[in-house]
Amino acid sequence: MGYDGSSSTVRQYITDWKRGRKLYYDRSGEGGRKTETIERKNIFKLLYHPIENVSSISREQFERICNEYPCFEKIHNIIWEFKGILTGKNVDALDKWMEKAKKLGILEIDSFICGLERDLDAVEECDKI
Numbered sequence: 001m002g003y004d005g006s007s008s009t010v011r012q013y014i015t016d017w018k019r020g021r022k023l024y025y026d027r028s029g030e031g032g033r034k035t036e037t038i039e040r041k042n043i044f045k046l047l048y049h050p051i052e053n054v055s056s057i058s059r060e061q062f063e064r065i066c067n068e069y070p071c072f073e074k075i076h077n078i079i080w081e082f083k084g085i086l087t088g089k090n091v092d093a094l095d096k097w098m099e100k101a102k103k104l105g106i107l108e109i110d111s112f113i114c115g116l117e118r119d120l121d122a123v124e125e126c127d128k129i
Contacts, residue, residue: 036061038056038057038061038065042057043065043072045057046062046076047079074104075106075109078100078104078109082097082101085097094116101113
């Protein structure tokens with residue numbers, strides 16, 4: 001229709017426009033339920049930082065995420081349990097954690113566990129340092 005600019009300019013404009021919109025929007029277009037938009041990058045922050053340190057997500061939002069996406073809650077819990085084992089240098093709890101994590105059936109976590117199992121001797125030696 002006459003626009004001779006690049007598509008990346010349009011994509012950037014739309015991205016900025018979406019960010020400027022209200023936090024809530026009507027997904028159905030027919031007066032359906034309101035849905036809150038939370039950026040994926042902010043949800044990922046919860047895997048690296050305690051909820052208290054993630055200012056972009058409130059405790060209430062975190063609880064809604066966990067209720068709506070139980071798989072995320074399982075991943076969040078298993079990751080933080082692993083971090084606790086690392087910081088507490090509790091190698092004895094590692095076997096129990098790996099069995100629990102395997103039961104989740106999440107490919108990426110299973111792959112991580114395979115790597116741990118390959119290097120379990122080295123991991124156990126770190127506990128002695």
